[in-house]
Amino acid sequence: MIIRSGSCLCGQVRYSVKADPVRIGLCHCMDCRKESGSVFATFGIWPRHAFEMSGEVRYYEGRGFCTSCGGRVFNQLEDPEVEIRVGSLDMAPTDVEPTYELWVKRRENWLVPLEGAQQFEEDRV
Secondary structure, three states: OOOEEEEOOOOOOEEEEOOOOOEEEEEOOHHHHHHHOOOOEEEEEEEHHHEEEEOOEEEEOOEEEEOOOOOEEEEEOOOOEEEEEHHHEOOOOOOOOOOEEEOHHHOOOOOOOOOOOEEOOOOOO
């Protein structure tokens, strides 16, 4: 079983997931752009039962941020899954690739669609 770990920028919030991701995606929505300061966010979805965390987190509309450095690390989703920002993992998950892109209607025109990935104009349906 693969155990992946990660943290916020300052390391106060730590987490681990003890499973493979259910899926990996890219999101071009305005919320992801604003919170990341980038033109898209890369995230992975893991089963909630495989997720453990420590440290103080403050939530804004379901998004978890470190109370010390403000680093964005994960979403607590309503269903039995957790969404983790792939960039917050300690080691890049080179064994998995994104399989879909969300909110492609907001994708920058200089970014090409990810080859082989499903494309969704807005959210996954």
